[in-house]
Amino acid sequence: KEDLSWVGPLTESKGGCAALQMNHYPACPDPDQAMGLAAHTDSTLFTILYQNNTSGLQVLKEGAGWVTVPPIPGALVVNVGDLLHILSNGLYPSVLHRAMVNRTKERLSLAYLYGPQPSVQISPLPKLVGPSQPPLYRPVTWTEYLGTKAKHFNKALSCVKVCAPMKGLDANDHSRVRVG
Ligand SMILES: O=C(O)CCC(=O)C(=O)O
Numbered sequence: 816k817e818d819l820s821w822v823g824p825l826t827e828s829k830g831g832c833a834a835l836q837m838n839h840y841p842a843c844p845d846p847d848q849a850m851g852l853a854a855h856t857d858s859t860l861f862t863i864l865y866q867n868n869t870s871g872l873q874v875l876k877e878g879a880g881w882v883t884v885p886p887i888p889g890a891l892v893v894n895v896g897d898l899l900h901i902l903s904n905g906l907y908p909s910v911l912h913r914a915m916v917n918r919t920k921e922r923l924s925l926a927y928l929y930g931p932q933p934s935v936q937i938s939p940l941p942k943l944v945g946p947s948q949p950p951l952y953r954p955v956t957w958t959e960y961l962g963t964k965a966k967h968f969n970k971a972l973s974c975v976k977v978c979a980p981m982k983g984l985d986a987n988d989h990s991r992v993r994v995g
């Protein structure tokens with residue numbers, strides 16, 4: 816219950832907010848010259864993705880580069896979104912992913928995008944912050960975060976960051992990731 820206090824009083828809670836997005840990627844004779852969906856992180860708490868039996872989804876894995884997530888019959892893909900990244904204070908990083916097109920086959924995917932009520936403040940959970948682990952992100956509502964994302968795209972997480980990492984690169988800072 817304490818872990819869910821950010822939602823507000825549960826008795827009054829109207830639950831979260833969700834949207835379904837249907838993606839269609841027609842076959843492309845020159846797939847190296849086209850991109851189905853450019854590299855991005857989802858601005859959700861999490862996304863549940865169904866893909867038909869044509870592969871195309873890729874996630875960026877540190878040290879390995881772009882890795883294909885093959886469709887498995889009966890399986891769904893769960894993506895951690897930016898708001899869960901913030902809520903977990905970076906413990907569950909949102910994953911940079913993209914969709915490639917296929918030379919001969921069309922591809923379909925169905926994304927269930929789940930987030931909080933648009934006006935609920937999202938900030939790192941109190942139990943995940945302390946003297947040795949300060950909150951890395953300031954409170955934001957989904958509405959505010961979507962505005963930041965529209966303006967700054969893959970740098971949006973950095974925009975709501977409260978303190979810069981002391982040294983070296985921040986592995987979770989997607990703005991530093993080279994795409995392509
Ligand atoms: O088509 C896919 O596999 C990815 C779709 C996606 O990333 C999205 O809808 O946000």
Ligand SMILES: [Fe+2]
Nearest residue numbers: 855856857912
């Ligand atoms: Fe996505």
